Each structure stands twice: as C-alpha cells, then as structure tokens.
Amino acid sequence: MSQQAINPHDAYQEPPATVGRPSRFPPYVSLVERLWYYLLRAGNALTLLFLVLPVLVMVPLSFSDSTFLAYPIPAYSLRWYHNLFNSDEWMSAARNSFIIAPLATLLATILGTLAATGLNQVQFRGKAILMAVLMSPMIVPVIVVGVGMYLCFAPLGLAGTYLGMVLAHAALGAPFVVTTVLATLRGFNQNLVRASLSLGAGPLETFFRVTLPVIAPGVISGALFAFATSFDDVIVTLFLAGPGQATLPRQMFTGIRENISPTIAALATILIVFSTCLLLVLEWLRGRGAKRNAT
Numbered sequence: 001m002s003q004q005a006i007n008p009h010d011a012y013q014e015p016p017a018t019v020g021r022p023s024r025f026p027p028y029v030s031l032v033e034r035l036w037y038y039l040l041r042a043g044n045a046l047t048l049l050f051l052v053l054p055v056l057v058m059v060p061l062s063f064s065d066s067t068f069l070a071y072p073i074p075a076y077s078l079r080w081y082h083n084l085f086n087s088d089e090w091m092s093a094a095r096n097s098f099i100i101a102p103l104a105t106l107l108a109t110i111l112g113t114l115a116a117t118g119l120n121q122v123q124f125r126g127k128a129i130l131m132a133v134l135m136s137p138m139i140v141p142v143i144v145v146g147v148g149m150y151l152c153f154a155p156l157g158l159a160g161t162y163l164g165m166v167l168a169h170a171a172l173g174a175p176f177v178v179t180t181v182l183a184t185l186r187g188f189n190q191n192l193v194r195a196s197l198s199l200g201a202g203p204l205e206t207f208f209r210v211t212l213p214v215i216a217p218g219v220i221s222g223a224l225f226a227f228a229t230s231f232d233d234v235i236v237t238l239f240l241a242g243p244g245q246a247t248l249p250r251q252m253f254t255g256i257r258e259n260i261s262p263t264i265a266a267l268a269t270i271l272i273v274f275s276t277c278l279l280l281v282l283e284w285l286r287g288r289g290a291k292r293n294a295t
Contacts, residue, residue: 112177173226
C-alpha cells in the first residue's frame, strides 16, 4: 500500500473571510459596555458642541447687514469686514499685535528652550523652587501678574513702550516653551550628545546639529503656545500698553465696553480661523513627534 507524500503547506487552511462589515467590539464585550461606549461618545459630542457653539454663533453675525448683533439676520453683507480693514484704529491694533507677538514669541522660545535644556541636564538643590518660579506666570492669576509687571516696569520707564510689552508677553509665554521642551527631552537619547562630543564637536555645535533637530517639534509647539498667549492677552496689555501700543484684544475689549459693533464679530471670525490653523499645526507636530519617538 503506497503512501502519498503530504505537503505541509497543504495542511494549513486559511480561515474564512469575515462576511460583511467587521464588528466594532470584540465578542466578549457585553451589552452594557457597548451602551456605555455609545453614551460616552454622545456625552463627549454634546460637551464639545456646548463649548464650540457660542464661538460659532459669531460667524454668521459677522456677515450680517444689520448694525446690531442679533438673530434673525435680515440680510448678508461684507460691510463689517470692509469696515475692519479700512479702520485706522483696528489696523493700528493689528499692526501692534503682529509686532509684539512675534518678538515676544522669539524671546520666549529662546529663553524657554535654553532653560529647559539646562534643567534637563543638571540636578541641583532648589531645582523644584526654580521650576515653580518659571511656571508661576501659568499659575498666578493674570491680573496679579499684570499689577506686578506694572509696578516693576513703571520705575524703569518700560511701561507704555514696545520693549516693555515684548518683555511682559515673553514672560507669559516662556513657561509654555519650558513645559513642551522638557516633555520632549524626556524621550531624548543622551547617547547622541555623547557621541557628538566624542567625535570632536563642541557643545554649541552639538546642540544645533544634534539636540535641536530632535526636539524641534516640542520647541515649535511651545512657540505656538507662546504666540497664542501673547496674541490673546488683554489683562497685562491694559496695565502696560500706552495709547500707541493698543493690540487687537485690547481694542476688542474697548469696543465691547463702549459699543458692541458687528466689526468685532468680523474680527472674531478671522481669529477663529487663525486659531484653528494653529491647532491643526499643533496636532500635526504632535503626530510627528509621536512617530519620531516610536522609531
């Protein structure tokens, strides 16, 4: 009786393909757990809608032809955008914002990156106290920070100047840079620095050619947070800005206090789009940093 040779590949049979759409849940998930999953997602969606809806309400009002911020909208027009871009007060405030915020962001990014790099590399007594001091602008109420900066800058002649505004906003934004860069440095491989130093590179060259490219997503994320903090600040600006340093948030505050104009709705719509772009950039940087840490 002859025996037929058996091919080991013939003994394996592929499992049958799943018919239809695959299930979202594993088979061991109970009905209560599935209901809780959908209830949690519905609650998250309602919470997000509750937070975003008051902001989105301003968008249709910016295209209203009426001189009042009210629904229903009688007619649609771009008159308030035209008024915004042809107003000397609003354009002066926008120019001040785009002068102060980038300079403050640059200063906060440089100082925050250097501080985070130094704090990550050394251990010394009083490090926790120093960290608390650096983080204090994020914790202390902004009005207290504004009063303190005014009392500090006024005797030095910095109140009512662009330099004082840049320094104050840099102090507000630096803690965000320190936080994000420190979080990025926790996953940084210090062997790269040692290898660069052993190959003859100096500390400065090592930082710019090895450390900085790796922590760049954290640095850019902190810079974006610092820019948003400076661009949106109104409390410190009320204390330090002179008549010629009025920024967009201060101009909006003044406009709301005196007369609620639909021009504010037009500016708010532009700022919503601008803030959304910043958030998308931050999310892209977060994903890029996660992929780099995974590899």
